[in-house]
Amino acid sequence: MSAGVVQVAGEVIANRRVGAYHHLTLVAPGVAELAHPGQFVALAVGGPTSANLLRRCFSIHKVKPSGTYGGTVDVVVAAHGPGTQWLTGLSAHDAVDVVGPLGRPFPLPAEPVACVLVGGGYGSAPLFWLAEALRERGCHVEMVLGAASEDRLFGVVEARRSADGVTVTTDDGSAGRRGWVSDVLGDVVDRTSAGVVYACGPMGMLRSVTDVARAHGAVAQVAVEESMACGVGVCMTCVMPVTGNDGVTRMVRSCVEGPVFRGDRVRWDAIEGGITRVPDDALGAPRPGGH
Amino acid sequence: MSAGVVQVAGEVIANRRVGAYHHLTLVAPGVAELAHPGQFVALAVGGPTSANLLRRCFSIHKVKPSGTYGGTVDVVVAAHGPGTQWLTGLSAHDAVDVVGPLGRPFPLPAEPVACVLVGGGYGSAPLFWLAEALRERGCHVEMVLGAASEDRLFGVVEARRSADGVTVTTDDGSAGRRGWVSDVLGDVVDRTSAGVVYACGPMGMLRSVTDVARAHGAVAQVAVEESMACGVGVCMTCVMPVTGNDGVTRMVRSCVEGPVFRGDRVRWDAIEGGITRVPDDALGAPRPGGH
Amino acid sequence: MADMTTVLAGVELPNPVMTASGCAANGQELHRFFPVSELGAFVTKTVMKDPRSGRATPRMAETASGMLNSIGLQGPGIDVFCEKDLPWLAEQGARVLVSVAGNTAEEFGEVVQRLVASPAWSCVVGVEANISCPNVANRGLVFACDPVSSERVVQIVRTRVPDGVPVFAKLTPDVTDIVAIADAALRAGADGLTMINTLLGIVIDTDLLRPQLAGTTGGLSGPAVRPVAVRAIWQVVSAMRAGTVPTAPVIGVGGVRTGKDALELVAAGACAVQVGTATFNDPHAPRRVLTELEAEVTRHGVTRFADLVGIAHERMVTL
Amino acid sequence: MADMTTVLAGVELPNPVMTASGCAANGQELHRFFPVSELGAFVTKTVMKDPRSGRATPRMAETASGMLNSIGLQGPGIDVFCEKDLPWLAEQGARVLVSVAGNTAEEFGEVVQRLVASPAWSCVVGVEANISCPNVANRGLVFACDPVSSERVVQIVRTRVPDGVPVFAKLTPDVTDIVAIADAALRAGADGLTMINTLLGIVIDTDLLRPQLAGTTGGLSGPAVRPVAVRAIWQVVSAMRAGTVPTAPVIGVGGVRTGKDALELVAAGACAVQVGTATFNDPHAPRRVLTELEAEVTRHGVTRFADLVGIAHERMVTL
């Protein structure tokens, strides 16, 4: 909770198309200095007349503490609904209000263990920065990038620079191996004797990554993407059932207690078809006939 | 009702500051061909994420039926609330949805009588075009432009080109004569033996113009500015009490039956302090104890 | 091409998109933008017995994603309506849903009686009783705020409208229990319901520090209120599905601006949709919503619009 | 500098701006953006007796100029609240308005009893009874939809809260007659009212064709609903001014995003204002609204905030 966060009037300095995504660079003084890999920013959308009040959250792809423009933050955005469409339509010098950095970063291992970083679609965005931090600590780093199709892969070239090995999968076989990241992950973990698997991407993928990591003796650290109204911990919309050290499952806020969770702590059994139920054994779960 | 009107996806081609106003030129194919002086356009504001649903109405300052860009429409906008702020902040190539031309134009005299055109603030915007049309018919045209201060005058230089004589007043004396347009209007009407006074500006001014015109034997044609939600005649928000040929006062829509009314037909007695009451003798006026 | 027809209490319409009462005048103005006959039905401005001047101005205030209005049911009165407006609509080939109101329940009846006698009556595909208006006989309380007043109006209107022409009761959302009002209206003989009318609201002018509307309060409409409309439709249709309220067609209205918005109301159970305030933003809105709704039907891989009516009740996940 | 103090039933606050319950958690998160002690009062997330997990997700849907939420009153329960949250707020020097609820009227009483026993009780400047929550004993009907249930809760809460600490009843706008509910709450002993809680709404996911919220319905909030909040405040304050309802302070809430928005509620009669959903757009919102409201007071040439409370009732033009 004491982690530093700022709200700044940011400005777009670049917006370039990368495959199916837009890579935005924002001037956002103060964010870079506080940020760590795995954290995110929450961007206001639509300008002063906007009917879209809620911020949109994006993993920090990279930061530059200072430079020609003051500190910058990069994000990779998939145009989807009105907010992301507005963001991806911005031009240089347009204003964007930025709140960040938010959430808990990926925990770094104390020892130089081998790590596998798994990204699904734009989920790879925060991993390159993480890879660097891990390599600085002497970790062997491999990346596994997957997507539906080639245009939805992000950062394959950058991955080759940031990691000691890269495996690519696509659902349709348009790049790399045809299939899912989980199909190849076990082998990579085994080959590198990885101790930690970091993953960011859709829920289904995070669940499989958690299963594969466990089966191959690694710990999974997954960055989840729950629907968030505030991003700063005040609204309770972004909760997930996560089991604590005490063995008790609580509905915890993924914006402040996540977005990174130990995969084996997430109650995947409660998550299905776009709905996350409250497990019956969760603290304060509804009882028949009311609470 | 049968008057032509189009709705087009327009585009800004120029936005220049003129004193306290912004002069916007919009590409809006189809509008120019149909438009006459005194008509207006209704512009959507805020773009696709806008919380401001209602269009903003602006007198047509001038039109060009075709040219490098296809037909264009010029408007003069005073930044005021969110909609006009958004409009005045637009840059070349920005999109603006345009509906127009709307409303009834200034009626032109059948004979070449002398006319005085009175504009308050940006209310002068539609008068230059009108002046040209009148001069084409052989009318002697004088203009009286007034505003609170010099920066709120619009088109003094243009007026000298479009009219045979120009008188300027400002409330603070920063340009022309100190005072109101109504202070000088009577003399101008007398000097030119004007038969018609055309006026556009705030309600208070239109009322005085009507009084002065009547006192000096001229007919006033005033373009009113009522708060409008639709601009096209479907919402009934823009009504004004106006007496018809049959002597009956009705609450008529200023967007389709106006914005130009004969000044002596407007029930000024019902308009005061920003509220327009329904005169007791109006058709269908509320009766004590309900309608 | 999807089959867009919809059936409202026995009356088949070529498509389910309508104007909303009071948001399209009586057709001539919108006809400059698109032929009014292309809509499933054209809903007229609520007409009362006598001519009405409506209220003082300002009559409107813009609000976040919506607006307030206090028009005060301005209109020419039923006689002029029958002489001028209805025949014009008939000539265009429009199917007309006529919105009627009265200061008292009896006055509703008088208005309907004259309407039915109109030579252009044959273009009328239904009567919408706007019971979300004040009942002079009951301290100005809105009819639709009270089940008993609602019942009385519906009974009178239903008696005067010939068989085969459905009567819809238009409800206000400003009640504690809209299902109870819906039930009262249906049991009194309404063939269907229109939901929702505007929500009561006030905007204060922060410069003048007084209400912005001359009449103080106004009706809130536009996309801002769509979730309330969807909820009202959902609750009433749920009760119909549960058998606690008689089953009847619901016409949805409130905040529809796009085909997707219309689909929300449809999936909640509306078998037709009216487009109101959005028309002020885009005079083509009702026609455009129809095109967009057709595209939604196709996108969802069904061939008939009717297959989507109420579908969200079936797809709802029970926890 | 304007005098921004406001007095709520005998308790003086340095300024009239507060957080809204459930939109600011219990302070620690917003404290990263501004000191919570700078607000007139900090309103806590509604606390119930036992820990509550809240509802399944999705719990929110964005709407035009607003949002729906169905959090389900997630919280740690009153004991943890008294141990951790309240002492933290006390340490920061915050003045705290504690929002409480119960599944039954009796449970409200138990929650208050434990609250009053908290060692940090002295930072509490008032208790807000969130009666806009379901009454398990009455088929889940919201307490504030029924005057009798409202009365019972208020009576119990008022008995348990020590004299000198005011009790506010927080009302829902989803009723036919909010003045009647306000009257019931005040006659039962409430020292003031908070208006409004959210409006019941539904959003349909047009891809999945099912309700977007796991719990189907949710509460609508944000600028979209501001005209309804202003209207509710206006109606109740009008009744107070007319002497038909006991006079008492009103805390306004609903759609406040700027100082001008706050001024709308104030001019309608609110002597304090809560900022809810706007906080999600701008975590500085409550603090910024205070600055902006101060500027409005100055702009209007009065020296005391209190001079603007209810001013629109005096400036209203009678037609």
Ligand SMILES: Cc1cc2nc3c(=O)[nH]c(=O)nc-3n(C[C@H](O)[C@H](O)[C@H](O)COP(=O)(O)OP(=O)(O)OC[C@H]3O[C@@H](n4cnc5c(N)ncnc54)[C@H](O)[C@@H]3O)c2cc1C
């Ligand atoms: C921690 C985190 C990191 C993310 N990183 C990225 C990223 O790097 N690149 C990227 O393209 N997207 C990322 N997302 C997802 C992104 O936030 C959503 O796609 C985006 O908010 C959708 O906005 P919209 O206007 O397109 O959609 P809408 O459906 O209009 O959004 C409506 C509301 O729902 C919320 N919402 C909808 N989908 C999501 C979602 N998947 N996650 C969170 N909130 C959602 C929005 O914030 C908004 O409040 C991330 C989400 C989270 C929580």
Ligand SMILES: Cc1cc2nc3c(=O)[nH]c(=O)nc-3n(C[C@H](O)[C@H](O)[C@H](O)COP(=O)(O)OP(=O)(O)OC[C@H]3O[C@@H](n4cnc5c(N)ncnc54)[C@H](O)[C@@H]3O)c2cc1C
């Ligand atoms: C026929 C006509 C011609 C006009 N010509 C011009 C012009 O040439 N230049 C110019 O600067 N302004 C003109 N106006 C006024 C202009 O329409 C308003 O200033 C503008 O709509 C205010 O928008 P806003 O976003 O600044 O204010 P807001 O107060 O946010 O507007 C809110 C709503 O009220 C309506 N509204 C507010 N003020 C007015 C008003 N004075 N007239 C009509 N609607 C209003 C808006 O359309 C909008 O729907 C004209 C108005 C009319 C009716």
Ligand SMILES: Cc1cc2nc3c(=O)[nH]c(=O)nc-3n(C[C@H](O)[C@H](O)[C@H](O)COP(=O)(O)O)c2cc1C
């Ligand atoms: C300016 C205006 C006038 C209206 N007049 C009427 C009316 O005369 N009769 C009626 O039943 N509803 C009237 N309504 C309500 C609409 O028909 C509709 O129920 C409501 O606005 C919600 O739909 P919307 O959000 O699409 O506008 C009016 C609404 C507006 C905005």
Ligand SMILES: Cc1cc2nc3c(=O)[nH]c(=O)nc-3n(C[C@H](O)[C@H](O)[C@H](O)COP(=O)(O)O)c2cc1C
């Ligand atoms: C996410 C969320 C959670 C809320 N939780 C509570 C709550 O626990 N107790 C309560 O009284 N009101 C709760 N509310 C209602 C707000 O306090 C407030 O009354 C309402 O949102 C209207 O104000 P706004 O438009 O400023 O948000 C909640 C609102 C939101 C958006």
Ligand code: FES
């Ligand atoms: S998004 Fe608001 S608490 Fe997490």
Ligand code: FES
């Ligand atoms: S502005 Fe809608 S009728 Fe004139």
